[in-house]
Amino acid sequence: MTANASRLSRRRVLAGSGAFLVSFSSVQSLVAQPQQSSADISNDPNGPQVLPGSLEGAPYLDSWIRIDSDGKVTVFTGKAELGQGIKTALLQIAAEQLDIEFSALRLVTADTSLTPNERYTSGSHSMQDSGTAILNAAAQVRQILIGEAARHAGLSADELRTERGSVVAPEGMRFPYGELVAGQRLHVVAAPQSALKDPNQYAVMGRSIRRVDIPAKVTGGAAYVQDMRLAGMVHARIVRPPSYGAELVAVATETVEAMPGVVKVVRDGNFLAVIAEKEFQAIEAMRALTAAAQWREIASLPEAESLPDFLTQLPAQDITVLDEGNLAAATAKTASATHTRPYQAHAAIGPSCAVALFENDALTIWSHTQGVYPDRAAIAEMLRMPIEHVHCIHAKGSGCYEHNGADDAAADVALLARALPGRPVRLQWMREQEHAWEPFGPAMVVTTSAGLDTQGNILDWQHEVWSNTHSTRPGPAGSLLAARSLAAPFAEPTPKPIPMPEGGGDRNSVPLYKFPRTRVTYHFLSSMPIRVSSMRALGAYANIFAIESFMDELAARSGADPVEYRLRHLDDARARDVVATAAERFDWKGRTHGTPDRGSGFAFARYKNLAAYCAIACEVEVDRESGRVRPLRFVAAVDSGQVVNPNGIANQIEGAILQSISWTLHEQVTFDRHRITSLNWASYPILRFSSVPDTVDVHIVNRPGQPFLGTGEAGQGPTAAALANAIAAATGQRLRDLPLSPARIKAAMK
């Protein structure tokens, strides 16, 4: 029987019974068939019905859930634990829908030999993609197990229930899951619909179960790729060029090769690295090699001072994102504003790291990449190896906040492991390498303009955004730094815009507010003088900063309260709920007015207009002498759909607020015409405890039974605008250029 046939037969069963029953004998007949790879099964062309979440790409139930004959249950996800708590949330979903104890489950994350191909762990997609897949797969497996128990017991499925890893009959007879499957794999194509539990009965989902990854992290367990110690492992360091496009003219390697512990110097074109027995020996050898290398640099970077003008003058592909509505009459008043964002860095605390072993013509890589499958493909292409000879396993790292140096470090170590077969190689980048070479969040320019009626209501809204791409992920081999620096280099791929509704530079460029006429244009800039890619929230950060700052300006013009003004233009009931919740919990109406140097600000967005809703209110104090902003309190309201782990959602929103405070008040990549010059925490300062708010409160609006809405990036944009609005309230000055630095605030108040 083929995959298509199995799906058809299953549909026939479904259609015939009206209930969710699949006889286990058909399952057994399926497992006897030649196994397809459980990973990356392309969509069935005959299947008109879309499967939920990532089941669409990997439709076999045993791609997600396997039950051993001893009752052990393993859950598989193609997503990776990035510190966002996804492992715990996915286990909760499986435990709930399978009716099995949380502690009895195992979870395998992103691994090209074991898990489904869910592309990247990015874009706040993990709950929507993998959470939804596991929710449905677990529910369907549970129904199969009930059906099998019914067959054994000669009972109707309606008479059976599940409890703690067993199907239970009315007389108390128990059928443990392990015995029901007898070691057979549930190699069945999923159905489009599942018999999900009633959300009111949830006992595991919706609870703040403690994260499974935290104990190791607070006791010195081997929690990260950085902590891997394979037998015979050696340590590597890269010598990166001093600037983009620099060419290695000459390097004398003999002295370095003679240094203590040095195993090998590897050079291929502009790719230069050293491998040593011990880590500090590798660092010392790297320093010597850096001193020995002569580079030819080019002045490829723009003038930092005039960056916004430089960007808006680059050749652009103009994309009409939205052009809807008509105006019945001319507008009474108009206003416009331009907001800018500099290049900003992911800047994880731990520089990128990877471990690889090349032996018997096969390569295994452990990486904190967000996408084991795409990274494997790019690395295989770079090494000109058959893809099936490359195995990529996710291992936790620091960060990540989207596309940082992880994939590049994996490519670096792959080249080095191939140069030293039989010995595992561990590479960690140095701080200055991460700061100089990671792909930054792109600089952006956003202009907004509005036409108003006599009451100040918005009739006509225009939004224009200038930005590079927000994804240069692998992709082809040329996405990788190492591949571009080889003697036979791979070309950097031509950047493409990410299409809406998710969007890249235009992510969240369409306001959720309703106006009679709305026009949104994305000026996509394909020329990239500075290396860029996805950074948490992508273009949404700057677009929401612009929209929500401008909304406050317009409210002020018409003498309206900023929250009331937003509600006036907002008809989405769930959006209105989070706005009202945040305002109420903050005591927006009772907030202090006119206290010298203190001000409150409000902002709202629905991430991507399709993920979590998030409203944020904050209060700040501004020191007029120094221009320094002290955030005092933050209140957030978030609607993530069905809540799986409230503490996890709160942790993500708190983190988004704190990180966005850091971006918004402190951060800017600096450069001269040749080089990136913000190379460490002194030249690229980020939030320290002295700038941390007194309080941050997150209020979750639960929506039982509703789809999961990605949350991890929802707080970034609203925080930026809430801060700008609070600073404007405190000082009377509107700041439109990020970061809202003390120097800028001081200058504005003069």
Add this chain to the structure above:
Amino acid sequence: MNVALRVNGKTEHLDIDPRTPLLYVLRGELKLNAAKFGCGLGQCGACTVLVDNEPVFSCITPVAGLQDSEIVTLEGLGTVHNPAPIQKAFIEEQAAQCGYCIAGMMMRAQALLTKNPAADEKQIRAWLEPNLCRCGTHMRILRAVVRTGRMMQQMK
């Protein structure tokens, strides 16, 4: 060269270059995971360990001068099965996201609380200023450290 180091209550005799920063000896020769490489510059605190009860950036501290010192890493405080108060508190407050900075945060906080378990939040904020967290877990870290102080006071 032979170097003797007291780490987590044990004396370790190691044949190493005495210029080697402590971090690489902890992570390399002694296979301890907690102290992390963050910057190698003493700017972020991810490598923080205790040397004679004082927080030290192990990434810039050569082992040469540490032969008469007591070095304590996060592993020396407790284990998953027998956690120290600060480890319990960080679990109870779920005070980690990626967690890469957390071991360093905990060691710096431990130094303060050993001297003054009654330290208030303001003192804790000032004390933790040298350590960076990129995930924005600061509020939870503060709550966990305050909670640790309470636990330590109760144990007295």
